[in-house]
Amino acid sequence: MKLKGLYLVTPDYSGDWIINATERAIKSGVDILQYRDKTSTFRDKLAIGKKLASICHDYSVPFIVDDDPVLMDMLGADGIHIGKDDVPFDYVKSKYPDHIIGVSTYGSIKDALLYQKLGADYVAFGSFFPTKTKDDATICDIDVLKGIGPINIPVFVIGGISRENIDLVLKYGISGIAVVSAIYSHNDIEDQVSYFKSKLIEYGKN
């Protein structure tokens, strides 16, 4: 499965507009979707996740679930994204050896190399810019991206990525960008996805 390009992460569920917006974004060229929802009940996440999984299936887009391996399993998702406060990597890897496992490494090349060695499928660095989407996001120095050369699994960057700053990250050897608000909060989702895709193509990342 191709792990590069435009990685769309959902905002917390606040109505079915999110499902519609996700479908429009995927139709316009999103490469990977993550269902990230910190506020819904497990039962609601199952219902919402099923709709998102079905859209991803229709467009052959990898479907990743944030944090929860049980939800991933029950939704038949392709993989999971975990960070420092989530289930341990080794547990997920041993229980779901064939699923995609993405790991947040914030600003640490050392951790990225460690998870690469342990069998992670991709790593994510960030947040690089201020974001209102994640309260406890810490800002990492963008210079860390100068040291990603030894990482040979896909590297994504996340956190406050916008039209204004996308060039600052795309000049590094990353595989793609992960975004929430720049797409879901935009009044023309198709145009925003097309813009990010054209930038990824310009930098040879699609």
Ligand SMILES: Cc1ncc(COP(=O)(O)OP(=O)(O)O)c(N)n1
């Ligand atoms: C692609 C991607 N990158 C980073 C994160 C953040 O994961 P984490 O640090 O576990 O924080 P939460 O998303 O759980 O708040 C992510 N979800 N996706």
Ligand SMILES: Cc1ncsc1CCOP(=O)(O)O
């Ligand atoms: C999930 C996550 N992890 C680090 S920043 C962030 C939120 C990114 O959202 P946005 O693209 O709206 O800044």
Ligand SMILES: [Mg+2]
């Ligand atoms: Mg997490």
